Amino acid sequence: MNDIPNVTISAYNLSRNFGKRTAVHKVDLELRRGEVLGLLGPNGAGKSTTMQMLTGNLAPTSGSVQICGVDLLKNPQQAKRYIGYLPENPPLYKELTVDEYLRFAAKLHHVNLSRIDSVLTEVKQRCGLNDIGKRLINTLSKGYQQRVGIAQAIIHQPEVIILDEPSIGLDPNQIREIRILIRELGKSSSVILSTHILPEVEGVCDRVQIMNQGTMVFSAALAELKQKNLSLERIFEQFTLRNEPIGN
Numbered sequence: 225m226n227d228i229p230n231v232t233i234s235a236y237n238l239s240r241n242f243g244k245r246t247a248v249h250k251v252d253l254e255l256r257r258g259e260v261l262g263l264l265g266p267n268g269a270g271k272s273t274t275m276q277m278l279t280g281n282l283a284p285t286s287g288s289v290q291i292c293g294v295d296l297l298k299n300p301q302q303a304k305r306y307i308g309y310l311p312e313n314p315p316l317y318k319e320l321t322v323d324e325y326l327r328f329a330a331k332l333h334h335v336n337l338s339r340i341d342s343v344l345t346e347v348k349q350r351c352g353l354n355d356i357g358k359r360l361i362n363t364l365s366k367g368y369q370q371r372v373g374i375a376q377a378i379i380h381q382p383e384v385i386i387l388d389e390p391s392i393g394l395d396p397n398q399i400r401e402i403r404i405l406i407r408e409l410g411k412s413s414s415v416i417l418s419t420h421i422l423p424e425v426e427g428v429c430d431r432v433q434i435m436n437q438g439t440m441v442f443s444a445a446l447a448e449l450k451q452k453n454l455s456l457e458r459i460f461e462q463f464t465l466r467n468e469p470i471g472n
């Protein structure tokens with residue numbers, strides 16, 4: 225733990241083209257240890273593409289990513305060990321029980337076989353899945369499936385947790401519970417979450433970055449906005465309502 229640098233993700237000049245379309249253009253992003261960063265932006269802003277590049281699931285067209293000081297493009301296996309990732313569509317095998325699936329996820333993440341039982345107990349406790357280990361995933365509500373998705377992302381106790389729209393499709397009670405969980409995760413790891421929900425950022429995050437049309441257009445600490453009495457809603461409108469991309 226002490227060997228982990230203070231900056232857990234540093235991405236510079238990250239770009240990704242799909243054919244002639246530029247989805248992400250020269251994005252810089254830094255995540256500090258113990259920080260929860262909210263990535264905000266309208267539909268199609270480039271949030272998921274950025275997160276896929278930060279997790280090594282999509283190659284950037286250009287740019288670099290370091291995870292806990294390890295170059296993600298040069299040493300992907302080593303760098304990915306530090307990362308837990310909940311994609312927009314959680315990779316659940318719904319015909320498995322929660323226990324079977326989490327056991328499988330633990331093996332994929334190279335959790336020591338002798339520790340798997342205790343790790344499963346701990347992660348189920350953290351994610352509120354204690355009593356449903358024997359349930360088939362496809363019989364669970366969307367909220368519980370999302371918890372299973374988060375559980376697989378944190379099962380190897382990663383330094384960096386990346387959650388793509390963790391609250392999507394959840395009811396208000398489930399959203400509240402997931403937020404409490406994310407805040408909890410932020411105490412032991414650094415977290416990036418993407419969302420459209422402004423109160424989610426205000427309630428959970430330490431810092432916010434806003435993307436629009438593939439570029440990073442705004443970055444600030446939530447405490448700073450609060451201190452200056454600035455409304456995140458107004459800032460979001462100001463930086464995302466224009467049609468033309470706003471430069472850094």
Ligand SMILES: Nc1ncnc2c1ncn2[C@@H]1O[C@H](COP(=O)(O)OP(=O)(O)OP(=O)(O)O)[C@@H](O)[C@H]1O
Pocket residue numbers: 242245246247265266267268269270271272273274
């Ligand atoms: N595999 C792909 N092939 C072609 N275009 C893509 C691909 N993936 C994303 N895009 C395009 O890149 C742009 C950014 O998409 P991305 O999914 O990253 O945005 P987003 O901010 O996550 O949006 P949302 O909030 O709707 O999920 C969009 O114009 C999208 O259509």
